[in-house]
Amino acid sequence: MAIKFDVSGLKESFSKQVAVMKKEGLKKTAENFWYGRPHTADEGGRRIGELFENKTGLYKHREWRGVKDTMYYFYMIWLYNYIFMVKDVMVMGGLVNFAKGVWRYRWVGQTYLPVLHWFDRGLQGMRGEAMAASAWHYRGMVSTTIRQFQRMFAADTRLHGGKQNDIYKHTFAHNETVWGGMFYPWSDKFQNVPLEMIPYFVTCHVNSHVVLNYIDAVQSIGLPGDPCPMCQAESGIFVLDDVPDYAPLVVTCNEACDASVSTSTLQDWFFDKPLFSLPMPMLFDDPLVKKYCEREIEECWKFIEQQTGVPFNWDQMVKKLEAQNELQRFEWEKWDVICHSDYYPVNGVAQALYRIYQTQYGEWEIWHKCDRKVRKIMEKCVSKKINPFPQTRHRVIAWSCAPLYYSNWCTWAYNCWGLNVVINMDSLMFDMTIRTDSYENMLEDVAQYHMWAPMRRMAVGGMKHMFELWEYMERFNCDMVAMYDQLQCKGVQGVHGLFEDEFRRRDVKAFWIPHALPDCRTVSRAEIRRLINDYMSTVMHEEPLDPSLLDFDDSMTW
Amino acid sequence: MKDLKHLIYFENLLQEANNDLVKQAKADGKRAIGYTCYFMPEVLLDLPGCFSVRLRAPRCTSPDIATYYMSSRVCHYARSLMERALEGGFNFLDAQMATETCTATCRFQEHLEQKHLDSVQDMRIIDNDDFFCSFTDVPFKNNQISYEHFAEQLRVHVLGELHNHFGIDVSDDAIRAAVEQQNEVSRLMQEIGSYRKLDNPTITGYEYHVIQLCTLACPKYLILPYLRETAEELKTREPDLKKEFRCKVVLAGSENDDPDFTKLVESCGARVVCDRYCYGSVESRQIIELPEGVDPVFAIAKHYLSTSNCPRFMPQDEMRARKKRIADLAKEYHADGVIIASNKFCEYWSYERVIDTVILNRDFGLPVCSIEKEYINSASGQLRTRFQAFVESVEIKHIQEGK
Numbered sequence: 010m011a012i013k014f015d016v017s018g019l020k021e022s023f024s025k026q027v028a029v030m031k032k033e034g035l036k037k038t039a040e041n042f043w044y045g046r047p048h049t050a051d052e053g054g055r056r057i058g059e060l061f062e063n064k065t066g067l068y069k070h071r072e073w074r075g076v077k078d079t080m081y082y083f084y085m086i087w088l089y090n091y092i093f094m095v096k097d098v099m100v101m102g103g104l105v106n107f108a109k110g111v112w113r114y115r116w117v118g119q120t121y122l123p124v125l126h127w128f129d130r131g132l133q134g135m136r137g138e139a140m141a142a143s144a145w146h147y148r149g150m151v152s153t154t155i156r157q158f159q160r161m162f163a164a165d166t167r168l169h170g171g172k173q174n175d176i177y178k179h180t181f182a183h184n185e186t187v188w189g190g191m192f193y194p195w196s197d198k199f200q201n202v203p204l205e206m207i208p209y210f211v212t213c214h215v216n217s218h219v220v221l222n223y224i225d226a227v228q229s230i231g232l233p234g235d236p237c238p239m240c241q242a243e244s245g246i247f248v249l250d251d252v253p254d255y256a257p258l259v260v261t262c263n264e265a266c267d268a269s270v271s272t273s274t275l276q277d278w279f280f281d282k283p284l285f286s287l288p289m290p291m292l293f294d295d296p297l298v299k300k301y302c303e304r305e306i307e308e309c310w311k312f313i314e315q316q317t318g319v320p321f322n323w324d325q326m327v328k329k330l331e332a333q334n335e336l337q338r339f340e341w342e343k344w345d346v347i348c349h350s351d352y353y354p355v356n357g358v359a360q361a362l363y364r365i366y367q368t369q370y371g372e373w374e375i376w377h378k379c380d381r382k383v384r385k386i387m388e389k390c391v392s393k394k395i396n397p398f399p400q401t402r403h404r405v406i407a408w409s410c411a412p413l414y415y416s417n418w419c420t421w422a423y424n425c426w427g428l429n430v431v432i433n434m435d436s437l438m439f440d441m442t443i444r445t446d447s448y449e450n451m452l453e454d455v456a457q458y459h460m461w462a463p464m465r466r467m468a469v470g471g472m473k474h475m476f477e478l479w480e481y482m483e484r485f486n487c488d489m490v491a492m493y494d495q496l497q498c499k500g501v502q503g504v505h506g507l508f509e510d511e512f513r514r515r516d517v518k519a520f521w522i523p524h525a526l527p528d529c530r531t532v533s534r535a536e537i538r539r540l541i542n543d544y545m546s547t548v549m550h551e552e553p554l555d556p557s558l559l560d561f562d563d564s565m566t567w
Numbered sequence: 568m569k570d571l572k573h574l575i576y577f578e579n580l581l582q583e584a585n586n587d588l589v590k591q592a593k594a595d596g597k598r599a600i601g602y603t604c605y606f607m608p609e610v611l612l613d614l615p616g617c618f619s620v621r622l623r624a625p626r627c628t629s630p631d632i633a634t635y636y637m638s639s640r641v642c643h644y645a646r647s648l649m650e651r652a653l654e655g656g657f658n659f660l661d662a663q664m665a666t667e668t669c670t671a672t673c674r675f676q677e678h679l680e681q682k683h684l685d686s687v688q689d690m691r692i693i694d695n696d697d698f699f700c701s702f703t704d705v706p707f708k709n710n711q712i713s714y715e716h717f718a719e720q721l722r723v724h725v726l727g728e729l730h731n732h733f734g735i736d737v738s739d740d741a742i743r744a745a746v747e748q749q750n751e752v753s754r755l756m757q758e759i760g761s762y763r764k765l766d767n768p769t770i771t772g773y774e775y776h777v778i779q780l781c782t783l784a785c786p787k788y789l790i791l792p793y794l795r796e797t798a799e800e801l802k803t804r805e806p807d808l809k810k811e812f813r814c815k816v817v818l819a820g821s822e823n824d825d826p827d828f829t830k831l832v833e834s835c836g837a838r839v840v841c842d843r844y845c846y847g848s849v850e851s852r853q854i855i856e857l858p859e860g861v862d863p864v865f866a867i868a869k870h871y872l873s874t875s876n877c878p879r880f881m882p883q884d885e886m887r888a889r890k891k892r893i894a895d896l897a898k899e900y901h902a903d904g905v906i907i908a909s910n911k912f913c914e915y916w917s918y919e920r921v922i923d924t925v926i927l928n929r930d931f932g933l934p935v936c937s938i939e940k941e942y943i944n945s946a947s948g949q950l951r952t953r954f955q956a957f958v959e960s961v962e963i964k965h966i967q968e969g970k
Contacts, residue, residue, distance in 0.1 A: 235912050236918070261881065267669055267914035270878070270881055271914055274886045274918065286708060288708055292667055297704075297720060301706070301713075472677040499670040499912065500673075500674065503673075503675070503677075505635075505638045511686075
């Protein structure tokens with residue numbers, strides 16, 4: 010049978026290119042080819058919005074970023090990460106376990122293949138150092154994700170005929186909101202894997218449709234739609250029995266809110282394993298509360314000792330904490346560059362996701378590797394005075410909890426409006442190193458770190474912490490606030506009006522981003538863009554840098 | 568049945584937070600101390616020189632200004648309290664003893680607090696120069712560490728603050744006197760409530776709900792004479808010859824300070840014989856034991872943590888025990904079923920209700936009616952239909968069982 014190629018599309022595209030060449034002239038065309046089209050409409054811009062297929066958000070063709078950046082993107086980001094996604098799977102648990110896991114658990118199959126589209130969304134329009142540094146952050150997250158789900162699959166009794174193998178016996182399960190550092194003292198013999206971090210949290214960034222099934226599942230047994238959708242999704246994976254059985258014990262906690270407590274109880278109901286509830290007191294400023302928290306942490310460690318028969322290893326704890334402190338010190342260096350210059354090369358989404366992932370999961374070698382790469386790029390930017398985001402019109406601080414299904418909104422906002430999200434609330438939570446000079450100091454700092462958890466450090470624990478926004482706004486030299494409005498977060502909703510009052514009183518330029526964490530059905534991505542567009546045009550009276558990004562339909566995109 | 572002598576008086580006391588007895592106590596020179604949650608031990612707010620008022624916002628159906636501050640997606644109870652406070656309805660309060668036990672009421676109480684910060688302007692909602700707000704951290708577990716921590720919190724954030732601000736006597740003797748007073752209230756409420764266990768109860772769920780709320784919203788020393796008289800009256804109260812109900816139920820769930828909700832349930836043929844909800848008596852009207860040689864504050868802390876059935880407690884054993892307690896109550900009160908009601912936007916009880924609905928029926932064979940309600944129930948028609956259907960289903964079950 011003869012294969013026929015339809016060349017009419019190619020002909021049309023070629024004709025268009027010829028017409029553009031004629032209009033722009035050969036020199037300009039050659040420049041655009043070599044360096045990539047300029048960003049703004051005034052300069053005959055790149056019109057990124059025209060790259061997308063309607064609804065799906067798939068690309069009609071790859072973004073041309075100029076010869077150098079396109080080649081870098083293809084080899085060092087696209088190909089490099091694909092190769093390592095395969096290599097990591099083979100090294101960290103093997104292809105057989107992976108295949109079994111993909112067959113059994115819907116969240117892994119539905120997210121593994123779109124991973125590079127997740128890169129594309131987050132790195133869209135990025136050039137040079139911004140593209141490279143941000144991509145290294147993505148690489149760190151992908152590797153850690155593979156490591157976790159492969160560990161789950163290697164240990165999973167469901168994938169091994171009900172057998173509790175040696176890996177199972179050397180793995181700890183815990184809520185994703187329990188900081189991984191709690192398990193450092195046993196990390197030379199055991200590995201900890203959060204229950205929901207991969208099945209729920211990571212997946213909804215990569216493919217926003219995966220999580221909807223879990224939210225629907227828990228509502229199908231009678232839960233109303235108004236509790237925090239993150240907790241709903243975390244419960245839903247249990248309702249659908251879509252969590253591997255990979256550890257003999259579980260540590261849960263109440264972080265971050267009422268619904269998290271309830272989620273833990275609902276999970277316990279399904280799990281039925283030896284379990285320790287590790288409280289995370291709310292009023293963390295109170296020294297008495299910290300003492301109480303320290304005692305409960307010690308109880309947790311005793312529980313692990315009793316369950317495993319392996320004693321607390323102080324040397325291992327110190328070793329891991331020192332390594333974690335190194336990560337924190339580099340983060341402070343990064344903040345220093347953000348605060349005092351325009352040379353910071355990491356974009357808003359990479360900064361936010363990498364930081365929350367790294368700090369919550371805990372110390373791991375891939376973070377150091379990625380940080381070394383980013384350091385090199387950052388130092389180059391600083392020494393050569395390279396501004397990786399030259400079209401910045403506003404330096405934005407993003408406050409409160411971000412929409413997980415549209416964490417890359419800030420990439421869009423920079424491309425479309427020149428809104429450069431330089432820092433966000435989640436990055437600022439764990440603003441501390443942990444002392445290792447004595448057990449007492451270590452315990453005190455571990456308790457503090459534990460209580461300064463995601464969605465907690467500023468969002469609850471005393472209203473005053475929410476309003477630390479002004480302090481950070483000044484420190485990071487920001488002139489605008491992107492205020493996340495998680496519609497089902499009772500803690501943030503409870504102070505909504507006060508923020509309105511303060512924005513007015515201080516004449517702070519701020520726009521709200523309503524969302525429902527992982528649930529893209531409540532407020533669509535298009536609606537978020539529309540609200541920002543409205544604010545930028547009607548309040549700020551500004552013109553978009555790239556008008557092709559103002560309005561497009563990506564309702565079906567991953 | 569013949570009307571209770573003081574029922575109308577009790578009902579009137581519930582029309583405003585600043586009711587006649589509160590005014591009388593204030594006129595007696597006592598300090599009014601507000602609170603919202605069971606985890607704030609009311610007995611410590613009833614020390615000589617002050618009295619506790621568990622906050623309510625009766626008849627608040629449209630909390631518009633509170634909705635601006637707290638949005639429409641926060642529980643109606645917290646917003647109603649905020650609205651009532653903004654209206655000046657809580658200006659009689661001298662202090663608010665706050666707990667961070669649920670997010671919505673925590674935020675409400677934080678709005679009341681004068682924070683004196685540069686970062687956010689205080690609203691001065693409570694127009695009272697003496698007013699202050701103090702937060703207590705409440706543990707999520709029921710163990711020795713939690714008892715010790717809670718006791719310390721109460722010493723510092725409740726007793727210490729009351730003493731420092733108002734010179735309240737917080738000695739062990741004063742605490743024992745307050746406990747004795749509360750125990751008398753509890754004994755009377757237990758006695759009054761015991762008539763609900765009769766085959767044909769001589770007190771309705773509505774009447775009991777009203778009286779229970781009065782004990783929470785009024786100064787104890789002023790409500791006690793009425794309780795004594797009511798208890799005496801009930802000793803000889805005759806039930807109706809023909810039962811006015813078709814089944815008996817335990818009403819469990821989240822915050823409920825609306826007696827009209829109980830009345831609605833009863834108007835559909837279900838007699839509420841047990842009140843296992845926030846503001847109910849199952850926990851709050853238990854006798855507080857102060858063993859010899861034990862620090863009374865520690866004993867009180869332990870009492871309040873160990874008697875609570877709040878879904879805020881995380882551990883596995885607590886979660887499982889809570890279901891059994893409801894089943895035990897149904898047995899003790901001879902109830903035919905359980906109504907589990909959660910306030911809309913209450914995250915704790917949204918989940919707990921789901922689990923209860925499945926487990927009470929599956930593991931204990933109890934018919935369960937699962938309801939989501941508002942703080943003030945304007946949608947009574949829909950609820951009525953649900954309750955009527957539930958009562959009918961219980962009756963059908965009885966017929967099938969040959970009862």
